[in-house]
Amino acid sequence: MSCVPPPAAPIPDAIIAIPVRNEEERIAACLQAIDAQVGLEPGRLGLILFLNNCTDRTQQIVAATVPTLSIPVRVLTESFAGAHAGWARRRAMDAAADWLGDTGGGGIILSTDADSRVPPQWVARNWAAIRAGADAVAGRVELDEAEAALLPPFLPARGRLEDRYDALITEAEARIDPDPHDPWPCHRTAIGATLAVTRAAYHTVGGMPEIPLGEDGAFIARLIEHGLRVRHATDVCVTISARLAGRAPGGVADTIRARCEEPDALCDARMESFVHAVRRYVWRRRFRQQHGSGRLARDDAWARRLGIGTAEAGRIAALPLGQAVAEAERASPRLAYRPIGPRQLPREIRIARTGVAMIRLSSALAKTLRRYKAALPERHIIDAERGRS
Structure with a gap:
């Protein structure tokens, strides 16, 4: 009687990379949302968690949650006195690129944050944009409704005005100077909570910029400067935290807090007259x-x-x-x-x-x-x- 070996597990061709630091309150929900992805072949999705400088219960929660997930996960842990957002995101995405390289070199790297929740179609919609010809995909974000309701009323009202104006100038840009690879409707958000890029494009631009602030926007700008096709997809949207105490200096939390303290602070740079x-x-x-x-x-x-x-x-x-x-x-x-x-x-x-x-x-x-x-x-x-x- 001969023994037939079990079929080999499918090789992931999409790897989500997440930098994680002191997210004991939100990391479980983040991981569960990732595990709930639909529209993908089983085994084709992997996850990299880069735990850096954690001093709360995040590491224990990750250790307890990972075995319950249906996707393969690699957990990396490091403490570094000079840690910052760009360094951590690059380490996570580099690890994802290395994993894809082990499988033959293709596939895509996706990035989100440990305090974010991705929708069930997040990976599938990013894949759809890549298959349609994009080298990278930048998605939109929305604040968590429950947390946003706790903010001063003037702040969401200002956000709605900014969103309205941003949509108008984006449409004007898309019609006056159209990009065939990024047609209207589109947006201009560039945030690490929802990025996707082919492994080839990631290496072409030298990876995620290792800078303390604005690494996500700098990465998208670098892709565009290299002539790569970036799709700002309106159907890719992630829920992010509206908290006032963030983990990365200069991030969304700092922006929200600064606008609470200074209601008349200027809008984003691209919002000129x-x-x-x-x-x-x-x-x-x-x-x-x-x-x-x-x-x-x-x-x-x-x-x-x-x-x-x-x-x-x-x-x-x-x-x-x-x-x-x-x-x-x-x-x-x-x-x-x-x-x-x-x-x-x-x-x-x-x-x-x-x-x-x-x-x-x-x-x-x-x-x-x-x-x-x-x-x-x-x-x-x-x-x-x-x-x-």
């Missing part, structure tokens, strides 16, 4: 066109208009498109961001609504004209045939 925003988007579109035709290197009139010197203009013109756009915006004093404050939001929203309506109309007319021109040869042939009959 609608007129300035539209000028930026029109400039980007022209810049891309001139870069593609080689005109940037032949004529530096664009640089003089932006206040960029001749030598710097030559260096920028020689860069790949994504890097050229980013470097031009950094170098030009006229393209510096001038964020607005919350008191300006209602007025800018009214202006933006009118402006976006006009942009939509212009886009519709342009699309109709393109269709008409494309159909002209066929109509001429039909008319000619009718004239001969």
